[in-house]
Structure formats: C-alpha cells, structure tokens
Amino acid sequence: MSTTGLIAREALSEKQQDEMFALLAAHFEGVTRPQFDRDLAEKNWVIEIRRDGRLLGFSTLLVCERGFEGEPITAIFSGDTIVAPEAWNSPALARTWIAAVNSLRASAPERRCYWLLLTSGFRTYRFLPVFWREFYPRFDAATPPVFQRIADSLASSQYGEQYGADGIVRFNSPQRLRAALAESPDGRASNAHIAFFLERNSGHANGDELVCITEIAESNLTAAGRRMISQ
Numbered sequence: 001m002s003t004t005g006l007i008a009r010e011a012l013s014e015k016q017q018d019e020m021f022a023l024l025a026a027h028f029e030g031v032t033r034p035q036f037d038r039d040l041a042e043k044n045w046v047i048e049i050r051r052d053g054r055l056l057g058f059s060t061l062l063v064c065e066r067g068f069e070g071e072p073i074t075a076i077f078s079g080d081t082i083v084a085p086e087a088w089n090s091p092a093l094a095r096t097w098i099a100a101v102n103s104l105r106a107s108a109p110e111r112r113c114y115w116l117l118l119t120s121g122f123r124t125y126r127f128l129p130v131f132w133r134e135f136y137p138r139f140d141a142a143t144p145p146v147f148q149r150i151a152d153s154l155a156s157s158q159y160g161e162q163y164g165a166d167g168i169v170r171f172n173s174p175q176r177l178r179a180a181l182a183e184s185p186d187g188r189a190s191n192a193h194i195a196f197f198l199e200r201n202s203g204h205a206n207g208d209e210l211v212c213i214t215e216i217a218e219s220n221l222t223a224a225g226r227r228m229i230s231q
Contacts, residue, residue: 004096007046009060019055025136027082028175030207035173036080043079047100050091050122057083063104065111068153069125073104074113075154076101076216080175081124088123095228098131098221102229105216113216116154118169118209121177124196128212131225135214137167151213167200167211174207184224 007016017040025031041048043060050056060079067071083093105113119125128135136151137142143151155163163169201210214220221229 004047004049004092006100007048008044009040009044012046012068014194016048020058023055023058023084024175025202027084027178027180030173031086032116032173033212035175039079043077045092045100047097047191048089049083049087049096051087056087056090059093059097061101063101065108066154066157068150068156068173073150074105074108074216075152076118077154077158078115087211088218089221091228094127094131098228101216102218103173114154115214116151116158117212119197119212120175120204120207120209122194122197122200122204125210126191126193128214129193129222131209131222132214133220133222133226134185135212137196137200137212139192141227145192146214154213155211159199163211169209170203170213171207171209174209176205185219185223204227 012020017037021031021033021036024036031221040060043062045061046058048059060141062075062077062079064075064077065227066075067073070225081136088094089152100206101113101115129138136147151167152189155169159169160172162171197210201208204210217227218226
C-alpha cells in the first residue's frame with residue numbers, strides 16, 4: 001500500500017534522512033552526505049511517497065516570503081527530488097505535491113505564489129506541462145518579461161553566480177543522473193516538451209539545471225492537475 005505525506009523538515013527522524021540520502025545516491029552520481037545534509041538543512045518541508053513502508057520518492061521544499069519589485073510574494077524552491085523507477089507510473093507524489101503547495105499557498109492568500117523549479121531531467125520538466133497551464137520556459141511561447149524578471153530575481157538571490165544569463169544553474173558540485181536514467185527512451189524525444197528541454201538544457205547530463213517558473217494557483221492547473229486535487 002502506498003502512503004504519502006508532507007513533513008516539516010525538523011520533524012524528520014535520522015532514519016528518514018538516511019533513507020532519503022540512500023535513495024538519492026542510488027540514482028544520482030556526485031551525491032555526498034555533507035552536500036545532502038546542507039541542502040536539506042536549507043529546506044523547511046519534505047514530501048515523501050512510500051510503499052509498504054519503503055521510501056520510493058521524495059522532494060524537499062523551501063517555502064518563504066521574498067520581495068519582488070516592491071511587493072511580497074511567496075516563493076517555493078525545489079531541492080533534492082527523486083522517484084524510484086518502480087513508482088514512475090504512480091500519481092502519488094504529484095498528487096501530494098500539488099495538494100501540499102496549494103495548502104502552503106493558502107496560508108498567505110494575499111501574496112502571489114511562484115514555484116522556481118530546477119531540473120536536470122526531462123521527467124521532472126514534464127511535470128510542468130502535465131499539471132500546469134502556464135509555465136516557462138516552454139517550446140510554444142516566449143517567456144513573458146514579468147515571469148523572466150521573477151525567475152531572474154529568485155534564482156540570482158538563491159544561487160548567486162551559479163545562475164547564468166542563459167537560465168541555467170551550474171552548481172560547483174553538480175549531481176548527475178545515472179546514465180540509464182538520463183537517457184531519453186526511444187520515441188520520447190519526439191515529444192515537443194521533452195525535445196525542447198533536451199535542446200534548452202544541452203548540459204543536463206553534466207548536472208546542469210534548467211530554471212523553470214510557474215505560478216501556484218488553482219486557476220493555473222490543467223485538467224489533470226485539478227484531478228490531483230479532487231482525489
């Protein structure tokens with residue numbers, strides 16, 4: 001039986017943190033425990049998916065208030081995220097993630113809420129077109145100037161000089177998806193969103209992270225995203 005949950009980072013047990021590190025290290029090269037611990041310490045929420053008690057996926061989040069052009073906004077930064085291949089077809093993590101961020105957004109309804117997603121894998125990028133109507137960058141529309149300014153502001157403040165003018169974060173100590181996971185299966189590259197990601201982030205195999213942005217709002221959910229909430 002699968003279970004999912006939103007957990008405050010400070011409530012994690014040592015065993016849970018060990019499980020998270022082991023799962024991440026099994027799927028990424030370049031993962032070290034000190035680096036994992038530092039990234040986790042910067043976050044305040046963790047979403048996890050388990051099956052029969054075994055951890056199959058998780059995503060760490062930093063949810064905070066930031067200023068943008070004189071107005072406060074809620075910013076959500078994604079940290080380490082991984083789902084084991086055996087759970088790729090499960091909607092559990094997506095359902096819990098969407099419900100969780102909508103709940104977190106609702107805690108400050110007077111502020112607009114933006115999710116800054118960094119991704120070195122096309123599977124994570126595909127999360128955007130499946131569940132969100134408006135997101136950037138994308139193959140079929142230019143990024144509106146206001147979204148670009150928000151992305152630049154958040155990425156620059158969070159990642160400093162590691163964030164480049166090309167919209168890519170190149171970490172000093174990158175994590176790289178293991179070769180079998182980084183490869184695009186036969187036929188998948190014909191998908192316009194995946195083809196765009198692979199071209200836009202040509203260094204993804206080296207751990208380069210494409211900066212993406214979307215607004216967290218129920219009106220921005222696709223039909224599939226709304227089903228995640230209704231379930």
